Every structure is written in C-alpha cells, then in structure tokens.
Amino acid sequence: MKKTIVIVDDHVLIAKALEGIIDNFHDFEVIYVCENGKDLIQKFEEGEKIPDIILLDISMPIMDGFETASWLAKNHPRIKVMALSMQGDDSSVIKMIKNGAKxxxxxxxxxxxxxxxxxxxNSDGFFYPDWASKIILSNLNKEQESENTVKISEREKEFLKYTVTELSYKEIADRMCCSPRTVESYRDQLCDKLDLKTRVGLAVFAIKNGFAN
Incomplete structure (x- = not known):
C-alpha cells in the first residue's frame, strides 16, 4: 500500500508539479494539496484523510510552515513532516526541526x-541531506556549550529517558509513579530550560546527552 502525502504550499503551480512527480513514485501518492496551514487544519476538520507524510513549505500567508509544523507536532504527532522550501539558512532549518519537522x-x-x-x-522516521545535517550538528554543538550550565533534576532525567519511547504521557506517568500533570510539569520545565517546544526536541536532547540509555 502506498504511503499518503499532502502538500502544503501556496504556490499552486509548484504544488501541482510536485504532485505529478510524486504520483510517479512507486511507494507514494498525493491525496490532496493545501495552500497554507489554516487550509490544512480546515480539511482535517472537514474529515479529509490524515496523511502519513506532509511536505510543508515555510513561507506561506495566513499560517506559515513554522506555525503549521508546531501545530502538527502537538495535534498529529504521528504525521511525518518534511520541510520543502527555498530557504536553506541555518535559522529556518533549526526552527523547523525544533517545531517538529523530521x-x-x-x-x-x-x-x-x-x-x-x-x-x-518513511523507513527511518527522519531524513536530512548532508548540508542540513551539518547545520544541525553545528547548532547542537553550540547548544551543548550552553546546556552544560543547565541544571536538570534526577526526576527530569528520568522523564527524558522516556521521551525517546512511544509511550504516551499518561503511560510515562505510570512508569514514574506520578500523575500525568506532574509529567507535564517536567516537560514544560525542561522545554523552558532548554528553549525547546516539542517532544521531538526533548528526545534529541536526551539521546545526545546520554539520558536515553
């Protein structure tokens, strides 16, 4: 069965050209196209099929790619988001990844x-070409320098260990013998300390700093 894709891009000609290209791929098919994040949310609310993958432009009116990626990470974390943009600067790449793009x-x-x-x-859960990987690595090294001064409690370290799993926050709370509200407080405190916004960001931090073992 082919993996389903939705394209979110305000440039109709580009979106349609992408659709034609992807529909010639053996394992993928485009099921619909949206002009921006708000259009995507509206289609979800109208009952359109939830795709496996979203190809997401960054510069769009009404609701751009950064905001859309963040919304998807919170409301549809199983969707794999691939940023597809003309912008290849460090800031855009890092911000999209922090907002949940894979x-x-x-x-x-x-x-x-x-x-x-x-x-x-689809197979690994993420894909970054070499040029993007270099940007990510450089940024992680910079963050490592600042993170060395961040104080993380033992309970927060325990929570970080679970962020790399597929356990829900309720299931994590059961493992940690505390309430879901307490787990949410660990998440919020760590996001504030580390300037992160999503569980993906916390998981990357956990793996990079040895808390996932």
Missing amino acids: GYLLKNTHPKELETALTGL
Missing part, C-alpha cells in the same frame, strides 16, 4: 533525491 529539503532538489528522502523519512 526532514528538510530545498525546492531545487532532484526528483530522485526527493524519492530517496521520502523513502528514508
């Missing part, structure tokens, strides 16, 4: 690389 491609990407990226995203 991959990042430029719009001048060759169709074959796009297919490879979608395959990697």
Whole structure:
C-alpha cells in the first residue's frame, strides 16, 4: 500500500508539479494539496484523510510552515513532516526541526533525491541531506556549550529517558509513579530550560546527552 502525502504550499503551480512527480513514485501518492496551514487544519476538520507524510513549505500567508509544523507536532504527532522550501539558512532549518519537522529539503532538489528522502523519512522516521545535517550538528554543538550550565533534576532525567519511547504521557506517568500533570510539569520545565517546544526536541536532547540509555 502506498504511503499518503499532502502538500502544503501556496504556490499552486509548484504544488501541482510536485504532485505529478510524486504520483510517479512507486511507494507514494498525493491525496490532496493545501495552500497554507489554516487550509490544512480546515480539511482535517472537514474529515479529509490524515496523511502519513506532509511536505510543508515555510513561507506561506495566513499560517506559515513554522506555525503549521508546531501545530502538527502537538495535534498529529504521528504525521511525518518534511520541510520543502527555498530557504536553506541555518535559522529556518533549526526552527523547523525544533517545531517538529523530521526532514528538510530545498525546492531545487532532484526528483530522485526527493524519492530517496521520502523513502528514508518513511523507513527511518527522519531524513536530512548532508548540508542540513551539518547545520544541525553545528547548532547542537553550540547548544551543548550552553546546556552544560543547565541544571536538570534526577526526576527530569528520568522523564527524558522516556521521551525517546512511544509511550504516551499518561503511560510515562505510570512508569514514574506520578500523575500525568506532574509529567507535564517536567516537560514544560525542561522545554523552558532548554528553549525547546516539542517532544521531538526533548528526545534529541536526551539521546545526545546520554539520558536515553
């Protein structure tokens, strides 16, 4: 069965061209196209099928890619978001990843690389080309320097261990013998301390700093 994709891009010609390219891929199909994040949310509310993957532009009117990625991470965390943009600057890449995107491609990407990226995203849960990986690594090294001064309690470390699992917050609360509200407070405190917004960001931090073992 083909993996379903939704394209969110306000440039109709580009979106339609992408749709035609992807529909020629063996393992993927585009089920509909949206002009911005608000349009996507409206289609979800109207009962349109929830896709496996969303190809998300960044610069869009009404509701841009950053806001849309953040909304998807909170409301549909199982959807894999791939940023597809003309913007390849460090700030855009890092912000999209922190907001929940699992991959990042430029719009001048060759169709074959796009297919490879979608395959990697589907099988591994993420895909970053070499240029994006270098940006991420550089940013993580910078964050490491500042994170060394952050104080993390033992209970917060225990919570971080569970962020890399598929356990729900309620299930994590059961493992930690506390209430879901307490677990949510650990999450919020860590997000504030580390300047993160999503569980994905916390999981990356946990893995990078050895709390996931």
